[in-house]
Amino acid sequence: MKRQETLSQRDLELLNAYLDDALNEKERKQFEERLARSLPLQKKLKEYTQLKVALRELPKQPSPRNFTLSPEQARAYKPGPKLYPAFSYVALTAVLLLAIVFSSEFFFNQFSTPMATQMESSLMEEEPLAVKSADEKPEPLIFTWGYPGGMGMGGGAGGSGLGGGSTFTITSIDETVKVGGDEEVGEGIVTPTPEVGILSVPPDMGTGGGDEQVVTPSPEATPIPTEAEPPILSATPESVTVEPLILGLQEDKAGQIISTYPQLSDQAEKAEPARMWRTLVSDKVKIGLAAMAALFGILALIFYTKR
């Protein structure tokens, strides 16, 4: 039994081209050879020929009227000036100007890069100085009382502890420590210093009241070095007035720089503009050019599509 030949889309396209006389001589001969052997092709050719003839024979519809233009219509529909080329040129010019501005700024900043690096390096050099100056600054003291009895005791004519109206002056670990004044000693600024340890004050040393007390370093008042806490009592040669003291700071904060002046972050902020993109043309001009490019580009597109 002979297998039914199926026509592909390509076969049908060739058939249509043959029907419409759109094949060249070689293609036409090849197709005619195949057509002579293929019944499905012959059948399809017959169908398409009938269809083509039927479509050609459809009655021509006479125009219901003339579609000519009157002079009035011609004036009304007269094409106006073509604005889209002008708009497109303006938009293109704005885009080019923007490109020139940005590329100029880019190259300007590229050439300026060594200068910026130099400034950065000088800043880097300044930073250790800042740290150094922070180190040199007289540091607040961390003062920890050795005995609970010495904490907040006093006031008025309290018998023990350092407090009350005493002033407390530390000259050095080897020198006289003055305690007295009007303020109660309960809080203070705490800053560790490497030289000394914790000053312990025995309970019997605390003599409150308004009297000026002189604490002479003695075996009772010796620094107690601890591993956890760095030495906290500064042994500076000059007298240091502690006011007020802060007690009970976290141990893990000991040894850290609390603050420096000038602030490092301030310096960084001041240095930031030097590293920023430097502009040659103001932003307003750039925005104006961009807006002009966008506006005239859109107008050109509208006029182009409506022409």
Place this chain on the structure above:
Amino acid sequence: MTEQDLIEQALEGDLDAFNSLVLQYQDLAYNVAYRIMNDPAAAADATQEAVISMYRKLDTYRGGSFKSWFLRIVTNACYDELRRINRRPSIPLQPENSEGELIDSAEWMEDNSPGPEQNASNEEIQQAIQSCLENLEEKFRIVLVLVDISGEDYASVAQIIHRPIGTVKSRLSRARQKMQSCLQGFGELLPEKFRLNDEEKS
């Protein structure tokens, strides 16, 4: 006066020359529009729009076949008109008399063309073809109308629809396939030459 002379004079602003070109091609334009749109009024609107558009765009004509260039404008106008019709809600035809009552057979609905009994086979096949044309997708319909009704060659159609010749061939092939299938659906209504006998069907 040749077509090229008319075009040059029209380009110089001669309205008479332009109208001569319109008269030369308006029947072709209207027929193409009518077969694409299957609506006389819409076809007339599309043709008028095409003429106005041609008047405005005449300076963009860069030589070649003026007929193809104009048919391209016509098909574009048909596309626009079809889109406009699709957007516009359809209103059913319900003829009423002055008192608002429905009329069974309004005068303007009368068909004055020869009746089916006078030219039965031609009417039937024309109606069937027009119905099948209407059911085709626009892109297939336009190619079929341009090739089989307007008689354009593939190159011209490619220029008119602004697509490669390969696209024209494939669209035409599919359009004829669909038309053939559609016409077979009319069965006994069609003349014998459009029917497939049992042997052919198998």
